[in-house]
Amino acid sequence: MTSATRTSPVWSVVGGNPVRLVLSPWPWRSLAYLLTGAVIGLVSLVGFFVTIGVGVVTTPLIIGLFILGALPKLGAMIAVVERRRLPLMLGEAAAPGPSETPWWRTPRDAASWRALGYAVLLALILWAVDALVVVVVVTTVVVSLLSPLLAHYDTVGMLWWQLDSTREALPFAIIATPVGLVLGSYVLTVLAAAQSSLARILLSPREEELEARVTELRRSRIDLVDAFETERKRIERDLHDGVQQRMVALTMLLGRAELDVPEGEGLALVRQAHSEAEAALADLREVVRGVHPRVLTDLGLGAAIREVADRMPIPVRVDVSLDERPPAQVEAAAYFVVSEGLANVAKHAEARSAAIQARRAGDSLVLVVSDDGHGGAVVGEGTGLSGLVTRLDALGGTLTVTSPAGGPTELRMESPWHVDR
Amino acid sequence: MARRPLRIVLAEDSALLREGLIGILERAGHEVVASATDPDELVAAVRADRPDVVITDVRMPPGHSDEGLRAAAAIREEQPALPILVLSQYVADAYLPVLMDSTGTAGIGYLLKDRVGRVADFLVSLDQVVEGQTVVDPEVVRQLLARRSDDGPLAALTAREREVLALMAEGRTNGSIAAALFVSDAAVRKHVGSIFAKLDLGDDHDRRVSAVLTYLRGQ
Incomplete structure (x- = not known):
């Protein structure tokens, strides 16, 4: 989204019917905007002068340098107030959001320097223009309206008219007041609209900054995927080095006990305990496989996919032809797409066979899981696939399902081969 | 029957499992002449102690990946007549080529560590490997x-x-x-x-x- 596409509704009112403009809230809003602008600008001017003055005077005491160094922060503070004021003219939607950099931090990006520039402009010029225009417009309209009354006591001079009595002033008031109202409304509204547009341009992040933020977001999402992977590997290792090892040691101990315990009920119990321990170990191996498969780390995607395929109750044709191994995040995403995809085939598809194909196409990894089941599959909430979509999204990849009723179903993953940061 | 006692070099980085294995092997009358905790120690011990058989874990420091398996393949290149039994907390047929496609002529075994607890079966498997046969885990x-x-x-x-x-x-x-x-x-x-x-x-x-x-x- 660029600033140009987000114009304020005030401009369309300015270009429309003058009566509608005068009757709309815009002149009043503009008046409020300009009045507050004049006050804030004046206060800013005083703030700049005091800061610079005190800073220059105390420079020999070193502290002055710090005070002068705080000028950008003063600019940022004024920008914070100005951003609050902008919705008055722009509406909530079009107004820029708060700055990324809090005002107490020394600004480093271009946006913060533009904000300082705007603050200086406001303090030196804009507030004076605002004050002058408001005073002239308000005075003209009020005096026109009250001219019959004022002319009763004194001569009223309006532009090139001299009004000496109420009788003279009455027709003037009847004609000049509406004209003054309309003209005044235009002047106030156009000035306020122009100033608020200027403020928005100077106080909004620019396109390149938005792009930088998008890049930053992308990087942090990849970091998140990395952290997720690292965490799974850590859990797998903890299980391997911890509980799994103790369970193996336990089966060894029970095996030795079987040799020493005399035949009888005691031995039967030891044997039963041994079988239970073995069953627990087998279960644990399944859990560990689900957390992070060892084969994937050691031997890569082809071997890991074949292992998942072997566990399927139906025949699965595996065709993985990759000359080199993709980065670990891509490999892991592909593996979990296959294991999740095949789990869905086994659960829902009533398929007789399935096939997995993985190959490199240019700078992408393309992986397709297909089955000859009854189709009708969707990537919905609550399926393991929706989590994988998010994960692939972070890598810049996609996951699509084509599954017409009656089948066949095809789950297709495409991911960039390289993970750019 | 294999010669007794067998002189065994054992590579297992977990002290808990090392003690368990040594207990079972010594109870069967075998002698663990050296125990190693990483691939380098294993290769050094095999060269120094000239064992009858090597028993090694797959996953070992430094990478905690398949170092033990790689060490076994390397030992087989160096001493084709030395039988090797590989143990793992996890087995997959994808690892077979590393072991079976090496040039060795001696026996080779690849078993889940759980099988060690079935002491009698495990000792039979060990004897078979020493006698030059191939033993592969049912899994x-x-x-x-x-x-x-x-x-x-x-x-x-x-x-x-x-x-x-x-x-x-x-x-x-x-x-x-x-x-x-x-x-x-x-x-x-x-x-x-x-x-x-x-x-x-x-x-x-x-x-x-x-x-x-x-x-x-x-x-």
């Missing part, structure tokens, strides 16, 4: 069979023949297969002959485990 055989389930010649086997094939692939003797399936030795011999014919495995029954595994791996 690996199951994976291999699942891989080849849609294959033509395999589909021609009877259910009983498939059971015999699986036990053969594990490295079991005819006697052991007969005991496991509650049939006579003669019946097992008949099944084995039939399997060899149907799968066209030739007639070198001395190296039948390798022949069966090679067939199952699709090579």
Whole structure:
């Protein structure tokens, strides 16, 4: 989204019917905007002068340098107030959001320097223009309206008219007041609209900054995927080095006990305990496989996919032809797409066979899981696939399902081969 | 029967499991002449102590990946006549090529660590490896069979023949297969002959485990 596409509704009112403009809230809003602008600008001017003055005077005491160094922060503070004021003219939607950099931090990006520039402009010029225009417009309209009354006591001079009595002033008031109202409304509204547009341009992040933020977001999402992977590997290792090892040691101990315990009920119990321990170990191996498969780390995607395929109750044709191994995040995403995809085939598809194909196409990894089941599959909430979509999204990849009723179903993953940061 | 006591070099980085293994091996009358905790120590111990057999864990420092397996393959290159039994908390047929495609002539074994607890079976497997045979974990055989389930010649086997094939692939003797399936030795011999014919495995029954595994791996 660029600033140009987000114009304020005030401009369309300015270009429309003058009566509608005068009757709309815009002149009043503009008046409020300009009045507050004049006050804030004046206060800013005083703030700049005091800061610079005190800073220059105390420079020999070193502290002055710090005070002068705080000028950008003063600019940022004024920008914070100005951003609050902008919705008055722009509406909530079009107004820029708060700055990324809090005002107490020394600004480093271009946006913060533009904000300082705007603050200086406001303090030196804009507030004076605002004050002058408001005073002239308000005075003209009020005096026109009250001219019959004022002319009763004194001569009223309006532009090139001299009004000496109420009788003279009455027709003037009847004609000049509406004209003054309309003209005044235009002047106030156009000035306020122009100033608020200027403020928005100077106080909004620019396109390149938005792009930088998008890049930053992308990087942090990849970091998140990395952290997720690292965490799974850590859990797998903890299980391997911890509980799994103790369970193996336990089966060894029970095996030795079987040799020493005399035949009888005691031995039967030891044997039963041994079988239970073995069953627990087998279960644990399944859990560990689900957390992070060892084969994937050691031997890569082809071997890991074949292992998942072997566990399927139906025949699965595996065709993985990759000359080199993709980065670990891509490999892991592909593996979990296959294991999740095949789990869905086994659960829902009533398929007789399935096939997995993985190959490199240019700078992408393309992986397709297909089955000859009854189709009708969707990537919905609550399926393991929706989590994988998010994960692939972070890598810049996609996951699509084509599954017409009656089948066949095809789950297709495409991911960039390289993970750019 | 293998020579006793066997002189064994053991590589296992977990003290808990090392003690458990040493306990079982020494109770069986074997001698653990050296125990290593990483691949370098293992290779050094094999060179220094000239053991009868090596028992090694797959996952070892520094990478906690498949260092033990790689070390076993390296040792086999260096000493083709040294039998090696590889143990793991997790087995997969994908690791077989690392072990079986090396040039060694001596016995080789690849078992889940859980099997050690079945002490009698484990000691038989160890003896078989020392005698030059190949012993493969039933879990690996199951994976291999699942891989080849849609294959033509395999589909021609009877259910009983498939059971015999699986036990053969594990490295079991005819006697052991007969005991496991509650049939006579003669019946097992008949099944084995039939399997060899149907799968066209030739007639070198001395190296039948390798022949069966090679067939199952699709090579």
